[in-house]
Amino acid sequence: MITSLLVANRGEIACRVFRTCRTSAIRTVAVHSDADEKALHTRTADMSVRLPGTAPADTYLRGDLIVKAALTAGADAVHPGYGFLSENADFARAVLGAGLTWIGPPPEAIEAMASKTRAKDLMAAAGVPLLAPLDPDTVTESDLPVLVKAAAGGGGRGMRVVRRLDALKEELRAASTEAESAFGDGTVFVEPYVEDGRHVEVQVLADTHGTVWTLGTRDCSLQRRHQKVVEEAPAPGLSADVEQRLRSAASTAARTIGYVGAGTVEFLVSGDRVHFLEMNTRLQVEHPVTEAVFGLDLVALQLDIADGGTLDGNPPQPSGHAVEVRLYAEDPAHDWAPQTGTLHRLAVPEGVRLDTGFTDGDEIGVHYDPMLAKLIAHAPTRAAAIRRLADALERSTVHGPTTNRDLLLNSLRHDEFTSARMDTGFYDRHLPDLTQPAADPLAPLAAALSDAHGRSRFGGWRNVPSQPQVKRYVMADEEIEARYRHTRRGLETDGARVVHADARLVVLDMDGLQRRFEIARYDDDLLYVDNTTLRALPRFPDPTAHLAPGSLVAPMPGTVLRVAEGLSAGSAVEANQPLLWLEAMKMEHKITAPATGTLTALNVSPGQQVTVGSLLAVVQAP
Numbered sequence: 027m028i029t030s031l032l033v034a035n036r037g038e039i040a041c042r043v044f045r046t047c048r049t050s051a052i053r054t055v056a057v058h059s060d061a062d063e064k065a066l067h068t069r070t071a072d073m074s075v076r077l078p079g080t081a082p083a084d085t086y087l088r089g090d091l092i093v094k095a096a097l098t099a100g101a102d103a104v105h106p107g108y109g110f111l112s113e114n115a116d117f118a119r120a121v122l123g124a125g126l127t128w129i130g131p132p133p134e135a136i137e138a139m140a141s142k143t144r145a146k147d148l149m150a151a152a153g154v155p156l157l158a159p160l161d162p163d164t165v166t167e168s169d170l171p172v173l174v175k176a177a178a179g180g181g182g183r184g185m186r187v188v189r190r191l192d193a194l195k196e197e198l199r200a201a202s203t204e205a206e207s208a209f210g211d212g213t214v215f216v217e218p219y220v221e222d223g224r225h226v227e228v229q230v231l232a233d234t235h236g237t238v239w240t241l242g243t244r245d246c247s248l249q250r251r252h253q254k255v256v257e258e259a260p261a262p263g264l265s266a267d268v269e270q271r272l273r274s275a276a277s278t279a280a281r282t283i284g285y286v287g288a289g290t291v292e293f294l295v296s297g298d299r300v301h302f303l304e305m306n307t308r309l310q311v312e313h314p315v316t317e318a319v320f321g322l323d324l325v326a327l328q329l330d331i332a333d334g335g336t337l338d339g340n341p342p343q344p345s346g347h348a349v350e351v352r353l354y355a356e357d358p359a360h361d362w363a364p365q366t367g368t369l370h371r372l373a374v375p376e377g378v379r380l381d382t383g384f385t386d387g388d389e390i391g392v393h394y395d396p397m398l399a400k401l402i403a404h405a406p407t408r409a410a411a412i413r414r415l416a417d418a419l420e421r422s423t424v425h426g427p428t429t430n431r432d433l434l435l436n437s438l439r440h441d442e443f444t445s446a447r448m449d450t451g452f453y454d455r456h457l458p459d460l461t462q463p464a465a466d467p468l469a470p471l472a473a474a475l476s477d478a479h480g481r482s483r484f485g486g487w488r489n490v491p492s493q494p495q496v497k498r499y500v501m502a503d504e505e506i507e508a509r510y511r512h513t514r515r516g517l518e519t520d521g522a523r524v525v526h527a528d529a530r531l532v533v534l535d536m537d538g539l540q541r542r543f544e545i546a547r548y549d550d551d552l553l554y555v556d557n558t559t560l561r562a563l564p565r566f567p568d569p570t571a572h573l574a575p576g577s578l579v580a581p582m583p584g585t586v587l588r589v590a591e592g593l594s595a596g597s598a599v600e601a602n603q604p605l606l607w608l609e610a611m612k613m614e615h616k617i618t619a620p621a622t623g624t625l626t627a628l629n630v631s632p633g634q635q636v637t638v639g640s641l642l643a644v645v646q647a648p
């Protein structure tokens with residue numbers, strides 16, 4: 027019987043597993059890197075073990091240290107979570123070899139699906155329909171577009187869509203580098219890319235006694251960089267025939283490899299065509315939507331199966347619809363650049379599920395995936411679940427680094443999504459419209475009135491008419507002025523009557539319509555009006571604070587991976603030519619020339635650490 031469990035992971039999934047352990051009276055053990063010493067998963071476990079002597083980005087890939095930590099802490103079982111070593115057969119063997127219970131499938135089953143190319147061979151032999159891999163050396167123009175994929179791991183790492191034959195070699199190299207960093211295995215392969223495909227998956231659950239459950243379908247078509255952003259269960263709009271073929275193929279896949287535990291079989295669906303993509307031999311990030319629809323705790327079932335338990339009879343009947351969104355610290359409008367800094371406040375209204383690995387005041391660092399939280403809504407119908415989740419997102423408080431909250435909200439309310447006509451190209455088509463600034467135009471005025479409330483009632487008053495007081499803010503990358511006056515009657519502004527103004531609340535009346543604005547401040551110049559971020563500008567800006575035209579600054583903190591071959595100060599460059607590559611949060615980010623011209627400065631070299639705003643290079647246009 028499992029009495030103490032170590033989670034070989036971090037963040038949200040570690041906290042999620044610990045939550046089930048608490049209700050099951052199982053003691054919990056966390057492992058952590060130096061960067062995660064004060065992380066939420068470390069603080070909430072019954073005990074924690076530091077993983078010594080490794081770089082933060084690689085700590086959770088050290089299986090030997092994790093097994094040693096489990097033995098040191100007296101744990102009798104290990105749950106791998108997702109990502110890192112969760113689909114590493116050698117790690118599973120090491121756990122079992124140490125006399126510990128492995129919360130996952132047999133190492134042989136992991137190994138069978140660990141290489142996506144080998145998995146496709148096995149599934150083809152079992153009669154599961156699939157897209158056959160292509161030989162990178164024989165790809166022709168007629169094969170384009172193609173998709174480069176990492177043979178090990180997932181989560182969008184090591185994936186590239188290639189639309190030009192002359193770009194294939196570079197994308198293969200970049201994907202391999204990214205996969206090596208994320209999974210310790212740089213093997214990649216190529217397969218056809220289906221433009222209008224939907225990403226549909228089937229949750230499977232199998233015990234050691236031969237029972238295999240298929241727990242409905244999930245649609246995960248809304249993706250950025252091939253990583254899922256919005257997921258739902260059941261997948262909408264599938265015919266009964268397609269759904270039956272998906273479930274049958276998933277069951278065949280699980281039985282073919284002798285699967286045990288929770289896993290997911292992923293498919294590409296185009297019309298009535300079904301193609302096997304891969305099997306994730308672990309719990310999925312999006313498992314909460316299946317839990318909501320089927321009324322199950324998949325982590326509790328994983329633990330029970332690992333303890334020898336059985337799946338009795340048929341699975342429960344599904345009920346209603348569930349939708350999940352992933353809240354990321356990233357800027358979708360600027361190439362999805364990951365963001366760092368202090369998460370000052372994260373709060374969601376009642377009625378939705380929040381899974382997170384952060385709490386107020388935590389730091390979002392550079393070493394790991396930038397997902398802050400998952401929000402999940404369940405309702406009797408799809409339309410009701412979407413409305414509930416969109417409303418919760420709109421009412422949530424997210425103060426800290428730039429996030430994709432507005433993108434998620436706009437996605438949920440987009441006609442293509444609400445009518446279930448989405449596919450994996452959704453963001454390729456709609457990203458510019460979905461990332462239009464949603465900042466409240468009245469936010470700067472509310473901020474200025476809040477700033478002014480502490481002054482004497484007559485502190486700004488003059489007995490002759492004068493110019494109004496002016497406060498300047500940066501909002502959504504734009505500089506905006508807010509104007510108000512101190513009068514005998516109090517604070518006044520053009521177009522709105524000030525009903526109330528203090529440090530935390532401003533109420534304005536505009537032609538009989540009252541609006542409330544909640545104000546939060548976290549330092550001298552950073553403040554939030556509801557969820558609109560404002561940066562107060564000084565009254566007298568520094569006249570020397572500027573960059574030369576054509577300056578390229580680091581959009582995020584990270585490490586310079588490499589500089590384009592032969593590039594140096596004085597080189598002629600073309601617009602959009604790749605100049606250098608940064609790695610942040612195990613993703614590779616390309617920095618390109620803003621215009622055709624001459625590279626007049628190159629300030630970085632491979633291996634160099636940079637911070638946000640660091641000057642990388644300067645391109646001077648002719």
